[in-house]
Amino acid sequence: MAEPLLSVRDLVVEFPTRRGTLRALDRVSFDIGEGEVLGMVGESGAGKSITGSAIIGLIDRPGRIAGGEIRLRGERIDTLPEDKLRRIRGKRIGMVFQDPLTSLNPLYTVAQQLIETIRTHLDVSEREARERAVALLDQVGIPAARRRIDDYPHHFSGGMRQRVVIALALAAEPELVIADEPTTALDVSVQAQIIDVLRDICADRGAAVMLITHDMGVIAETADRVAVLYAGRMAEIGPVRDVIKAAEHPYTSGLMGSIPTLAQTADRLTQIPGSMPRLDAIPQGCAFNPRCPRVMPHCRTDQPPLTPRAQGRQVACWLYAPAGAAHG
Amino acid sequence: MGEFIPEDRPNALRRAWDSDLAYSFRTSPVALVSGIVALTIILGAVLAPWVAPHNPFDPATLNLMEGFTPPMEPNAFTGNVFWLGTDNQGRDVFSTILYGARTSLFVGFMAVLFAMVLGITLGLTAGFRGGWVDGLLMRIADVQLTFPSILLALLIFGVARGFIPPALREALAIWVLIVAIGLSDWVQYARVVRGATMVEKNKEYVQAARVIGAHPVKILVRHILPNVMGPVLVIATIGLALAIIAEATLSFLGVGLPPTQPSLGTLIRIGQGFLFSGEWWILAFPAAALLALALSVNLLGDWLRDALNPRLR
Amino acid sequence: MADALVQVQGLTRYFDVSKPWLNRVIEREPKAYLTAVADVSFDIRRGETFALVGESGSGKSTIAKMIVGLLEPSDGRILFDGQPMTGTDGAAMRKLRRRFQMIFQDPFASLNPRWRVGEIIAEPIRTFGLASGAEMRREVGRLLEVVGLGARDAAKFPHEFSGGQRQRIAIARALSSRPEFIVCDEPTSALDVSVQAQILNLMRDLQDEFGLTYLFISHDLSVVRHMANRIGVLYLGRLAEVADGKRLFTEPRHPYSRMLLDAVPDLEMSGRRRKRVEGEIPNPIDPPPGCAFHPRCPLVADRCRREIPQPVARGDGMAACFAVEEGRG
Numbered sequence: 001m002a003e004p005l006l007s008v009r010d011l012v013v014e015f016p017t018r019r020g021t022l023r024a025l026d027r028v029s030f031d032i033g034e035g036e037v038l039g040m041v042g043e044s045g046a047g048k049s050i051t052g053s054a055i056i057g058l059i060d061r062p063g064r065i066a067g068g069e070i071r072l073r074g075e076r077i078d079t080l081p082e083d084k085l086r087r088i089r090g091k092r093i094g095m096v097f098q099d100p101l102t103s104l105n106p107l108y109t110v111a112q113q114l115i116e117t118i119r120t121h122l123d124v125s126e127r128e129a130r131e132r133a134v135a136l137l138d139q140v141g142i143p144a145a146r147r148r149i150d151d152y153p154h155h156f157s158g159g160m161r162q163r164v165v166i167a168l169a170l171a172a173e174p175e176l177v178i179a180d181e182p183t184t185a186l187d188v189s190v191q192a193q194i195i196d197v198l199r200d201i202c203a204d205r206g207a208a209v210m211l212i213t214h215d216m217g218v219i220a221e222t223a224d225r226v227a228v229l230y231a232g233r234m235a236e237i238g239p240v241r242d243v244i245k246a247a248e249h250p251y252t253s254g255l256m257g258s259i260p261t262l263a264q265t266a267d268r269l270t271q272i273p274g275s276m277p278r279l280d281a282i283p284q285g286c287a288f289n290p291r292c293p294r295v296m297p298h299c300r301t302d303q304p305p306l307t308p309r310a311q312g313r314q315v316a317c318w319l320y321a322p323a324g325a326a327h328g
Numbered sequence: 329m330g331e332f333i334p335e336d337r338p339n340a341l342r343r344a345w346d347s348d349l350a351y352s353f354r355t356s357p358v359a360l361v362s363g364i365v366a367l368t369i370i371l372g373a374v375l376a377p378w379v380a381p382h383n384p385f386d387p388a389t390l391n392l393m394e395g396f397t398p399p400m401e402p403n404a405f406t407g408n409v410f411w412l413g414t415d416n417q418g419r420d421v422f423s424t425i426l427y428g429a430r431t432s433l434f435v436g437f438m439a440v441l442f443a444m445v446l447g448i449t450l451g452l453t454a455g456f457r458g459g460w461v462d463g464l465l466m467r468i469a470d471v472q473l474t475f476p477s478i479l480l481a482l483l484i485f486g487v488a489r490g491f492i493p494p495a496l497r498e499a500l501a502i503w504v505l506i507v508a509i510g511l512s513d514w515v516q517y518a519r520v521v522r523g524a525t526m527v528e529k530n531k532e533y534v535q536a537a538r539v540i541g542a543h544p545v546k547i548l549v550r551h552i553l554p555n556v557m558g559p560v561l562v563i564a565t566i567g568l569a570l571a572i573i574a575e576a577t578l579s580f581l582g583v584g585l586p587p588t589q590p591s592l593g594t595l596i597r598i599g600q601g602f603l604f605s606g607e608w609w610i611l612a613f614p615a616a617a618l619l620a621l622a623l624s625v626n627l628l629g630d631w632l633r634d635a636l637n638p639r640l641r
Numbered sequence: 642m643a644d645a646l647v648q649v650q651g652l653t654r655y656f657d658v659s660k661p662w663l664n665r666v667i668e669r670e671p672k673a674y675l676t677a678v679a680d681v682s683f684d685i686r687r688g689e690t691f692a693l694v695g696e697s698g699s700g701k702s703t704i705a706k707m708i709v710g711l712l713e714p715s716d717g718r719i720l721f722d723g724q725p726m727t728g729t730d731g732a733a734m735r736k737l738r739r740r741f742q743m744i745f746q747d748p749f750a751s752l753n754p755r756w757r758v759g760e761i762i763a764e765p766i767r768t769f770g771l772a773s774g775a776e777m778r779r780e781v782g783r784l785l786e787v788v789g790l791g792a793r794d795a796a797k798f799p800h801e802f803s804g805g806q807r808q809r810i811a812i813a814r815a816l817s818s819r820p821e822f823i824v825c826d827e828p829t830s831a832l833d834v835s836v837q838a839q840i841l842n843l844m845r846d847l848q849d850e851f852g853l854t855y856l857f858i859s860h861d862l863s864v865v866r867h868m869a870n871r872i873g874v875l876y877l878g879r880l881a882e883v884a885d886g887k888r889l890f891t892e893p894r895h896p897y898s899r900m901l902l903d904a905v906p907d908l909e910m911s912g913r914r915r916k917r918v919e920g921e922i923p924n925p926i927d928p929p930p931g932c933a934f935h936p937r938c939p940l941v942a943d944r945c946r947r948e949i950p951q952p953v954a955r956g957d958g959m960a961a962c963f964a965v966e967e968g969r970g
């Protein structure tokens with residue numbers, strides 16, 4: 001297998017607090033291939049956003065990366081000093097956040113913000129940058145881009161703003177775009193448009209995408225592979241179709257059963273009892289064991305390792321791991 | 329109320345010690361030092377009749393011969409040593425500070441209480457009712473804010489005295505002062521409470537109470553008030569420091585408390601008369617006490633604001 | 642309708658969104674009004690779940706608030722069990738109020754953070770004078786158990802619970818006055834899917850157990866599909882279509898309903914190529930003339946730009962669309 005674009009190995013993120021250290025991510029590992037769309041799902045608090053922040057080196061103090069490594073094309077980026085990291089953010093890794101309002105500066109026109117971003121990272125003239133900016137806006141589906149480029153962000157609707165944010169993230173032609181809940185704040189009809197734009201434009205430019213969302217439907221439509229996080233740990237990772245149609249991890253299959261669908265006929269939804277534990281109360285062994293219908297005695301004592309399965313899938317569950325292969 | 333308090337809850341002290349606020353206090357050096365300083369002064373003031381070496385207002389214990397004794401030096405006639413020296417009438421400066429702080433703190437606390445009650449009431453009303461009531465109250469507040477509050481207090485004090493018969497002036501001076509300072513300071517409370525009320529009243533728990541037809545006054549008092557008190561406490565703490573300074577300023581200007589009821593401000597006014605004749609301690613120690621008190625209370629307020637802010641539960 | 646528990650007739654609500662008086666005078670601008678809900682009529686039958694779907698700003702919450710009396714209608718009326726809700730006052734209104742309740746979207750805002758859970762659940766019991774003392778405490782304990790929590794949880798504060806547990810507390814509170822009708826405004830939108838499934842199942846069970854009638858509001862078509870007997874689709878304050886729960890998904894009539902269905906992400910991965918969704922919701926202060934959906938509608942005709950389509954009965958429901966009316970749909 002060729003070297004992946006991004007490789008995350010045994011990533012640990014901790015938040016020291018007065019009542020002890022919270023482990024927000026516990027030995028999370030995954031790869032993103034060239035031009036691939038990796039979906040990252042999980043319930044709120046599972047650690048999706050933290051994973052994204054760790055990759056771009058923006059973990060809120062006093063949180064810190066306490067272990068593992070992150071490599072972009074083989075080069076370690078988790079240990080880089082801040083000034084080098086800043087050059088990677090925006091240039092090689094673009095970002096799209098949930099709330100389009102907070103990612104745009106209300107005091108500058110869209111043109112100013114796009115041109116500045118382009119010229120910070122690429123060596124082009126003002127005129128050329130402007131041309132590129134117009135082309136970008138056109139690509140993300142802003143009608144009459146040439147006329148609207150000199151408007152301020154508040155002149156745009158929520159969906160249009162999110163398109164501008166996507167344009168901004170792509171302005172420096174990054175190799176990877178991290179999109180954290182890019183459609184959560186939007187209406188369904190607008191969400192569908194934004195998903196299309198994100199998928200198409202990244203495919204055009206060969207940029208890989210890490211798509212963070214809690215919405216399995218969005219993942220199903222957009223991603224090539226999906227990683228399921230639970231309580232800061234990787235539960236399952238594999239090709240989207242396989243994971244959705246035939247989940248192996250008991251958590252993933254419970255999750256799939258609990259999502260109401262348009263085709264659904266059952267009277268009751270499958271429900272997983274209880275809820276995801278808080279970070280300060282993660283049970284010993286498998287984090288899912290108190291809610292798991294297939295729990296076994298050693299699930300309560302040993303943490304299952306991420307075990308390779310067919311079709312490049314990986315599952316962290318004792319049902320699929322040789323006994324005695326405890327994690328760490 | 330109170331029907332759902334568990335029987336087996338940990339005792340109140342234990343819970344207070346474990347709370348995030350107490351933890352933040354314990355781990356903040358600034359808060360700890362200012363807390364200790366403020367508490368020492370407040371305790372000294374409250375317990376003045378028991379801890380002060382002399383009673384400066386009891387003429388029987390005064391000895392004019394002991395006047396102008398410098399700090400820590402034996403008096404030339406009696407050989408008595410006074411830590412902080414004595415003033416022109418032979419009163420122990422340390423004791424006058426304790427009694428002065430007592431008066432200053434009393435005025436400060438009462439003025440804050442007055443401003444708080446007035447400000448909260450008007451703020452809740454304006455925020456909850458909205459419309460012209462809100463408009464009227466807030467315009468009054470705006471107008472009042474354009475005057476420096478000390479000027480306003482001066483004005484209110486002057487006007488109020490005009491209405492009080494001369495015989496009662498001395499006795500009522502302290503209350504007039506409290507009302508004057510309180511009236512000049514309610515606006516802050518009203519504004520903050522109004523803002524918080526407008527936020528809270530649209531929260532769903534208030535709507536849930538309205539759905540079942542709960543009485544508006546009940547909603548205000550039982551639902552909204554407890555949830556807007558956080559920022560009020562912060563302003564009240566900083567307001568206490570400001571009120572103490574306002575009182576000192578007025579008394580220093582000679583319009584506040586009479587010399588028979590000296591506050592720290594009065595002591596400073598008396599002391600400045602001796603500064604140039606070399607008896608610096610009569611001014612310096614009361615001034616230092618005022619500074620320590622106002623600064624420590626103010627720092628406590630700053631800390632409280634930071635401690636409550638990130639998670640105004 | 643013989644067995645309608647709630648009848649909504651011609652319900653309309655404007656909001657005054659003018660700038661302050663002084664600005665208006667200086668900038669010579671007239672007063673501005675936003676029509677949040679326009680001429681909406683529907684019946685909710687006893688024991689059914691009637692759902693309202695629509696995108697943000699379509700007027701779902703505004704309708705909910707008018708039904709429970711949090712907002713005054715600008716026009717139209719609401720009948721609860723045949724009694725008009727507007728103009729009823731005093732004791733009669735108190736009696737009515739006991740019979741309906743509301744569950745809100747945000748379980749972190751709908752419980753007073755300074756009150757113990759027991760107090761929160763007991764508030765309706767106290768307000769309507771249904772019980773007191775030990776009897777009330779027993780009732781609170783029982784309600785907590787009904788929603789899957791424990792009687793001892795009454796002594797805790799809301800912040801000690803997760804989002805899903807808080808929503809259970811909100812449901813227990815809503816049940817405490819023994820209502821017949823509950824308005825649920827996006828009760829699971831703030832929850833994770835696995836928790837949403839628990840709450841939806843619980844709401845179903847409670848409906849069967851207590852014979853409740855729900856007005857269920859959501860922007861999520863899949864959730865509505867799972868919960869509702871009948872569904873009303875709102876667009877920009879007007880009802881576009883009312884249809885039987887299953888039928889809306891098999892044969893949507895109104896072009897907007899079809900567009901909404903097309904926009905739902907396809908979890909089945911059936912490889913369905915969906916039609917591209919066009920445009921966005923217009924600004925409600927300045928809606929397009931005629932049919933508000935016409936700038937986005939694939940079936941738009943001349944008439945749609947001038948006239949507002951009126952509801953036309955179709956089967957068990959209705960649609961407000963000229964294309965449906967003229968059989969072009």
Ligand SMILES: Nc1ncnc2c1ncn2[C@@H]1O[C@H](COP(=O)(O)OP(=O)(O)OP(=O)(O)O)[C@@H](O)[C@H]1O
Nearest residue numbers: 656675677696697698699700701702703704860925
């Ligand atoms: N108090 C108000 N003042 C002015 N406009 C309002 C007010 N309340 C609601 N509106 C407007 O009325 C319209 C309908 O609002 P409503 O809250 O009912 O929408 P909704 O369908 O519940 O949307 P969401 O899915 O976002 O909850 C919106 O355009 C909204 O901006």
Ligand SMILES: Nc1ncnc2c1ncn2[C@@H]1O[C@H](COP(=O)(O)OP(=O)(O)O)[C@@H](O)[C@H]1O
Nearest residue numbers: 015024043044045046047048049050051060279
């Ligand atoms: N600044 C912080 N301090 C302490 N804990 C944090 C901080 N930021 C996030 N966390 C915790 O880390 C966990 C993962 O958070 P996050 O990645 O934001 O979750 P999500 O999967 O919803 O994006 C959560 O339990 C969250 O409470």
Ligand code: SF4
Nearest residue numbers: 286289292299317318
């Ligand atoms: S390891 Fe055990 S408890 Fe965890 S998911 Fe697998 S079977 Fe369930």
Ligand code: SF4
Nearest residue numbers: 932935938945962963
């Ligand atoms: S009335 Fe006309 S514009 Fe409106 S939905 Fe029907 S066909 Fe489309």
Ligand SMILES: [Mg+2]
Nearest residue numbers: 048049050181
């Ligand atoms: Mg997140």
Ligand SMILES: [Mg+2]
Nearest residue numbers: 701702703826
């Ligand atoms: Mg709403």
